[in-house]
Amino acid sequence: MTPDTTPSTYLQSLNRGLHAAMAADEAVHFAGEDVLDPYGGAFKVSAGLSTRFPDRVHTTPISEGAITGLASGMALRGLKPVVEIMFGDFLTLTFDQILNHAVKFGAMYGTEVPVPMVIRTPMGGRRGYGPTHSQSIEKHFCGIPGLKVISPSHVHAAGDLLGAAIASETQPVLFIEYKSLYPLPLFTGSELLNVAPAPTGSYATRIVRNFETGEPDAVLIGYGGVAPLMLEVAERLAEEEINVSVVLPAVISPLDIAPIAQEVACARRALVVEEGVAGFDWGAEVAARLHETLFGKLDRPVRRLASKPQIIPTSKDGEAGTLISADDIEAAVYEELA
Amino acid sequence: MQKALTPRGSLRAMYETMALIRAVETSLLDLFGKGKLRGTVHTGIGQEAIAAGVVAALDLDRDVICSNHRGHGHYLAYCGDAKGLIAEIMGRPDGVCKGVGGSQHLHKKNFYSNGILGGMAPVSVGMAMGEKTKRSGAIVVQFAGDGALAEGAFYEAFNMAALWKLPYMLVVEDNGYAQSTPKALEQSGTLADRAKPFGIRVMEVDGNDAEAVHEAAETLSDHIRSGAGPGVLYCSTYRLAPHSKGDDIRDKTEIADAWTREPIVRARAKLPLEFCDAVDQAVATHVRDIIEALA
Ligand SMILES: Cc1ncc(C[n+]2csc(CCOP(=O)(O)OP(=O)(O)O)c2C)c(N)n1
Ligand SMILES: [Mg+2]
Numbered sequence: 001m002t003p004d005t006t007p008s009t010y011l012q013s014l015n016r017g018l019h020a021a022m023a024a025d026e027a028v029h030f031a032g033e034d035v036l037d038p039y040g041g042a043f044k045v046s047a048g049l050s051t052r053f054p055d056r057v058h059t060t061p062i063s064e065g066a067i068t069g070l071a072s073g074m075a076l077r078g079l080k081p082v083v084e085i086m087f088g089d090f091l092t093l094t095f096d097q098i099l100n101h102a103v104k105f106g107a108m109y110g111t112e113v114p115v116p117m118v119i120r121t122p123m124g125g126r127r128g129y130g131p132t133h134s135q136s137i138e139k140h141f142c143g144i145p146g147l148k149v150i151s152p153s154h155v156h157a158a159g160d161l162l163g164a165a166i167a168s169e170t171q172p173v174l175f176i177e178y179k180s181l182y183p184l185p186l187f188t189g190s191e192l193l194n195v196a197p198a199p200t201g202s203y204a205t206r207i208v209r210n211f212e213t214g215e216p217d218a219v220l221i222g223y224g225g226v227a228p229l230m231l232e233v234a235e236r237l238a239e240e241e242i243n244v245s246v247v248l249p250a251v252i253s254p255l256d257i258a259p260i261a262q263e264v265a266c267a268r269r270a271l272v273v274e275e276g277v278a279g280f281d282w283g284a285e286v287a288a289r290l291h292e293t294l295f296g297k298l299d300r301p302v303r304r305l306a307s308k309p310q311i312i313p314t315s316k317d318g319e320a321g322t323l324i325s326a327d328d329i330e331a332a333v334y335e336e337l338a
Numbered sequence: 339m340q341k342a343l344t345p346r347g348s349l350r351a352m353y354e355t356m357a358l359i360r361a362v363e364t365s366l367l368d369l370f371g372k373g374k375l376r377g378t379v380h381t382g383i384g385q386e387a388i389a390a391g392v393v394a395a396l397d398l399d400r401d402v403i404c405s406n407h408r409g410h411g412h413y414l415a416y417c418g419d420a421k422g423l424i425a426e427i428m429g430r431p432d433g434v435c436k437g438v439g440g441s442q443h444l445h446k447k448n449f450y451s452n453g454i455l456g457g458m459a460p461v462s463v464g465m466a467m468g469e470k471t472k473r474s475g476a477i478v479v480q481f482a483g484d485g486a487l488a489e490g491a492f493y494e495a496f497n498m499a500a501l502w503k504l505p506y507m508l509v510v511e512d513n514g515y516a517q518s519t520p521k522a523l524e525q526s527g528t529l530a531d532r533a534k535p536f537g538i539r540v541m542e543v544d545g546n547d548a549e550a551v552h553e554a555a556e557t558l559s560d561h562i563r564s565g566a567g568p569g570v571l572y573c574s575t576y577r578l579a580p581h582s583k584g585d586d587i588r589d590k591t592e593i594a595d596a597w598t599r600e601p602i603v604r605a606r607a608k609l610p611l612e613f614c615d616a617v618d619q620a621v622a623t624h625v626r627d628i629i630e631a632l633a
Contacts, residue, residue: 029471061501066460066494073464073478076450077402079471081464096491100454101461109445110436 010154011182014045017159018082021166022053028166029074031058031067032084042086043122043182064090068097068119072172075117076105082166088123088176089135102172103146118165120175123151124225124275125323127179130314136225136276136307138176142253142285149253151176153227154184155195155206156250164202176252178225178275192238193231205259208246210238215266216245218333221286222273223252229326230273236330242337252282257289264290268299269336273329278306305332347394347556352548353605354617355394355418356386359411360602361621362420363579365629366410366427370583375427379441382411384546384578387601388511389415391551392479392571395559398448400476402469404462405451407442408511412481416449421628428632448476456482456489459508463495466504466568477505477562484529485516492532499568500536506568507558508533511545513577518587530572538568545573546601576600 008016022028030049032041036059040047050057060067064085071081085091098119106115125134142149150165150173152158158177165173187208189195196207208231209216220230230246237244245263249255264270270290272283283304290302307323344350363381370379382389389411393403398416405412413423419434426433427441434446442453452458462480469476486492487510499506512529514521521529530542539561543554551573558569576596580586586593597603606614 058502061494061497063460063494063498065491066463066498069457069460069491069495070464070467070498073461073466074468074471075464076461077465077468077472079468096454096457097460101452101457104443104452105445105450108435108439108443109450110434110438113445 008186009182010158010184010186011043011045013157013159013186014162014177015047015159017162018046018049019052020159021082021163022049022056025080025167027078027080029056029058029079029081030084031060031070031081033060033062033086035059035084041084043179045177046084064093065097068094069101071117071119072097072102072105072115075115076113080116080166082118082120085119085121087133088121088137089132091121091137091141094119098141098147098172098174099144103144106146106171114170115172116170118162118169118173118175120162120177122179122182123176124178124180125312125319126225128314128316128319131311134312134319136274138174138252139276139280139282141174142282144253147172147174147253148251149174149176150203150250151178151224151252152250153206153224153248154181155187155208155227155248157186157202160202161250176224180225181228184228187231190235192235203250205247205249205256207263208234208248209243210234211243214243216263217243217267218269218271218336219245219247219264219267220271220273220329220333221247221260223249225275226273226324229324229329232326233329233333237333242333244333255285255289257286257293260286261290261293265294265297268297270298271303271305271329271332271336273305273324275307275324277309278304279309281306300336303332303336305329347552349549349605349608350613352387352390352394352552353609353614355390355415356548356602356605357617357621358418358420358624359386359389359414361625362414362424363410365625366424367579367583369428369629376429377440378582379427380408380582381579382408382577384596384600385511385513385575386411387548387551387605388509388545388573388575391548392509392555394552395555396479397476400448400474402448402465402476402478403450404458404465404478404480405444405449406455406458406481406483406486407453408483409444409451409481410441413444413446413449413451417446419446420625422446424628425632430632455486456491459492459495460498463499463504463506466499466506467502470504475563477507477559479507479509481509481511483516484510484512484514484521485519485524487529487532488524496533496536496538496568500538503565503567505562507562508568508570510570510572511575512573513575515577515581515588517581533570538570539566540570540572542572542574545575546599546604548601548605
């Protein structure tokens with residue numbers, strides 16, 4: 001598929017990616033709760049699909065486990081299903097279907113059986129939905145053999161990534177979208193920040209720097225919804241002439257540490273940021289892999305930054321006090337550089 | 339074994355299938371006892387009429403089977419591949435799944451099994467959705483036990499299958515027990531009626547009578563194939579061997595009594611003795627040859 005270069009928000013990009021994927025291949029089906037027009041999905045990512053492809057868009061009962069199984073079955077019989085789980089929090093109900101079914105079929109029968117399916121879901125907080133509709137629980141799905149977890153930032157062409165996952169992956173993909181990114185325009189650079197040219201392949205890790213020449217003083221690593229926070233910190237630090245690189249992988253599991261390690265090798269100081277709660281987190285994997293790769297070449301241990309390990313209150317102040325913020329990240333960078 | 343010359347669905351052909359399943363599974367228990375097999379083996383000794391009767395009613399060129407932990411019989415009825423199955427359970431690279439899947443995870447052509455109870459219900463329904471979309475005319479048949487029906491996944495799957503009139507058939511093999519637990523200790527109400535409120539057609543049959551199973555499976559599969567929506571074939575039976583290779587805490591007289599009503603005894607009563615003995619001898623030789631070759 002040709003990359004979509006029309007300026008758009010993260011949400012529009014995803015919507016266009018879905019339209020393009022369904023137009024390109026009759027085998028692509030879309031299923032989820034409340035996905036029919038004129039409603040078009042709880043977050044409108046599926047808007048217009050059912051009008052354009054009425055036979056291939058299926059509004060489903062509220063059965064997250066079963067629709068995930070449904071997708072496995074469809075994929076095993078030659079279709080390319082895309083499933084929408086209304087809120088990422090509800091992925092808990094899909095866990096058995098993912099872990100003991102979807103990812104097993106491809107590998108447990110001795111020869112590779114294709115299971116091309118994409119489960120996509122909005123994740124994260126900052127919209128006041130409270131304890132059970134604001135979480136970032138994707139860490140529980142990372143490290144599952146056979147499952148690719150993709151979570152693009154708004155620096156990625158999110159819709160192209162989704163389209164590529166639907167068109168090209170032959171085994172299950174969990175595609176994590178951040179609700180807080182939906183209204184943001186895709187980021188292509190600003191006065192203070194430049195986006196490094198990405199190698200070909202839409203999944204490429206993107207790097208945003210707040211300096212033109214020289215080396216980074218610190219590297220910020222993160223994905224999905226923390227990208228705008230990290231960019232904001234990079235802008236603030238640019239004004240203080242502190243060089244930072246923001247490294248944004250899209251495929252968060254399995255993790256390709258090479259492009260991250262390359263940037264960290266220059267800075268010798270790295271911070272990993274995520275919106276999920278602290279402890280047994282994605283950052284732990286990144287930190288461990290960086291220490292394995294760059295043992296003895298770092299000035300400081302890799303620093304992990306995550307949300308507080310507690311429930312996410314509904315109130316504005318309560319939520320803000322729980323989730324990782326730009327101020328938290330900025331303060332941590334100063335500590336690391338001290 | 340030579341391909342049956344008798345028409346599929348005749349009692350003779352189903353006897354051949356049942357005899358093969360019985361011979362293979364008896365040998366598997368023997369191999370287990372000799373320490374030649376690892377892990378676990380669930381046999382369907384006593385339940386062969388369900389595998390033989392249902393599969394004989396299917397269109398093997400296109401229909402899809404989703405089986406469970408007790409699936410050797412379904413597999414053998416589907417493709418007769420005793421060598422691939424035994425080698426698989428022995429963990430050999432020449433097994434049908436190269437020793438990766440083992441007893442509970444088999445796949446060949448349109449046959450798939452998984453050892454997670456209940457989880458294959460939505461997967462089967464998704465397969466049925468795939469077949470309906472492709473207009474293949476195929477139906478998807480899932481096998482499950484009485485105990486598995488306590489898993490919630492079935493009811494989500496029933497709802498979707500009925501809502502979308504999918505070509506899905508669930509075959510319940512009610513053998514009265516789930517592992518060590520009798521049905522009365524874990525199922526409320528009437529198990530055979532579970533799918534009825536979804537508007538799903540349910541047929542109940544004596545699962546030890548191969549001809550009755552076959553006839554019901556034909557009626558139900560025709561109904562499903564015509565686009566009328568999913569169906570449940572509810573078969574009553576009894577597991578003669580232990581749950582897996584291990585201990586059996588069931589009442590000894592209950593088991594002894596069940597041996598007088600089991601499907602092979604029942605079929606023999608209706609068939610010429612010489613035919614049955616010849617089939618038994620042929621499958622015994624066939625299985626012995628396979629095991630010798632694999633030893
Ligand atoms: C989700 C799940 N829970 C538990 C088990 C362990 N287990 C395997 S077979 C079995 C009993 C199943 O009983 P039933 O469905 O009646 O089938 P049967 O063994 O009688 O053929 C149990 C509890 C399992 N494999 N999967
Ligand atoms: Mg049982």
